[in-house]
Amino acid sequence: MYDQFAQRAVAFLSFEYWTRVPSKKTATAWPLGLSHRMQRRNRVEEVVMNVFTLPMALFLSVGAIALFSFVAVATWSDNRRREREAYYKSELLKRVSEMQTDNAVAVLREEERNALRRRLEGIKLGGMITAGVGIGLMVFLRALVADRPVYLVGLIPLLTAVALLAYSYILAPKD
Numbered sequence: 001m002y003d004q005f006a007q008r009a010v011a012f013l014s015f016e017y018w019t020r021v022p023s024k025k026t027a028t029a030w031p032l033g034l035s036h037r038m039q040r041r042n043r044v045e046e047v048v049m050n051v052f053t054l055p056m057a058l059f060l061s062v063g064a065i066a067l068f069s070f071v072a073v074a075t076w077s078d079n080r081r082r083e084r085e086a087y088y089k090s091e092l093l094k095r096v097s098e099m100q101t102d103n104a105v106a107v108l109r110e111e112e113r114n115a116l117r118r119r120l121e122g123i124k125l126g127g128m129i130t131a132g133v134g135i136g137l138m139v140f141l142r143a144l145v146a147d148r149p150v151y152l153v154g155l156i157p158l159l160t161a162v163a164l165l166a167y168s169y170i171l172a173p174k175d
Helices: 015-019 036-098 103-144 149-171
Strands: none
Touching (some): 036 103, 103 149
């Protein structure tokens, strides 16, 4: 009923098949033509492989489409937000400049200070998060592999965090 080779799912033909020397007694040409038994074996393997690869191919293709669709929509919405902010900022500056006072220059300076403060706070937050990742990685790797110094890999994000925090507290321009 079933061939003895039907239960073994193999993606490719065996190494022995490709490296064997063809006999002149066979009616099939090597390696293009296959005997009846090999054709039957290959058909069974192809069916087994197609059953397992089709769902995976569908999953990966749907996942890729979903990922890139999400990235496209996120980028589009972020660009729209930035465009609106630039429009509102230009309208504000237009109205303040029409008042014929020094408020326009003060508004621009205040916006620059706010942008600098937000950037420095973002760098500080990124440094603290990276330090936490480095420390957590060191603890995890130390518990996982105790006999080797693999945990020292955690120094990479930890030293990156030290550099971010040193820049934000010491080297960054102050108001």
